[in-house]
Amino acid sequence: MEDTFRFRYMRDEDIDQVLAVEHASFTMPWSREAFYNELHNNKFAVYLVLEHGDQIVGYCGVWIVLDEAHITNVAILPEYRGRKLGDAMMRKLMATAREMGARSMTLEVRVTNYVAQSLYRKMGFQNGGIRKNYYSDNQEDALVMWVNL
Numbered sequence: 001m002e003d004t005f006r007f008r009y010m011r012d013e014d015i016d017q018v019l020a021v022e023h024a025s026f027t028m029p030w031s032r033e034a035f036y037n038e039l040h041n042n043k044f045a046v047y048l049v050l051e052h053g054d055q056i057v058g059y060c061g062v063w064i065v066l067d068e069a070h071i072t073n074v075a076i077l078p079e080y081r082g083r084k085l086g087d088a089m090m091r092k093l094m095a096t097a098r099e100m101g102a103r104s105m106t107l108e109v110r111v112t113n114y115v116a117q118s119l120y121r122k123m124g125f126q127n128g129g130i131r132k133n134y135y136s137d138n139q140e141d142a143l144v145m146w147v148n149l
C-alpha cells in the first residue's frame with residue numbers, strides 16, 4: 001500500500017464519509033444512528049477507517065468479545081477497489097484484533113459475494129456453516145467463515 005494511505009480509528013466526524021462508502025457498497029446500508037451507536041454504546045466494537053489525504057476510502061469493523069472477533073463490515077469505495085487496499089485493510093483488522101486478545105475471527109458473507117469470499121480465503125479464512133435466509137432483502141444465505149489468528 002502506498003504511504004499516502006493510512007489507517008486510524010473511526011471518529012464521529014467520519015460518519016458522513018463512512019456512510020458514502022457504505023451506500024456505495026451494500027444493498028442494506030447501515031444508518032447514521034447505527035454507526036453512532038457502534039462508536040458510543042458498544043464497548044466490544046472497534047472500527048477503522050482507511051484515509052487517502054482527507055478522504056475516507058474504506059472502513060471496517062469488528063466486535064471483540066473475549067478471544068473471539070466477529071467482523072461486522074468491510075468495504076472499500078468502488079473507485080479504489082482492485083488496488084490491494086481491501087487486502088491491506090483485512091491484514092490491519094486481523095492484527096488489531098489479535099493485539100486486543102482475539103484468537104479467532106469469524107464473519108458472514110453472502111453466498112454470491114465471490115470477490116469478498118476470495119479476499120477472506122486469501123487471508124486464511126475457511127468455510128464454516130451456512131445461515132439460511134440470513135439477508136432480509138433477498139433471503140440470500142450467508143456463508144460463515146472463520147480463521148485462527
Ligand SMILES: CC(C)(COP(=O)(O)OP(=O)(O)OC[C@H]1O[C@@H](n2cnc3c(N)ncnc32)[C@H](O)[C@@H]1OP(=O)(O)O)[C@@H](O)C(=O)NCCC(=O)NCCS
Pocket residue numbers: 025026073074075076077080081082083084085086087088108109110113114115116118119122
Ligand atoms: C471486498 C472488497 C472490500 C475488496 O476490496 P479491494 O480493495 O477491491 O480488494 P483487493 O484489491 O485488496 O483484492 C484482495 C483480494 O480480493 C479478491 N478480489 C478483489 N477484486 C476481485 C475481483 N474483481 N474478482 C475476484 N476477486 C477479487 C482477490 O482475492 C484479491 O486478491 P488478489 O488480488 O491477490 O487476487 C471490495 O470489493 C468491497 O468493498 N466490496 C463491497 C463490499 C463487500 O462486499 N464487503 C464484504 C462484505 S462481507
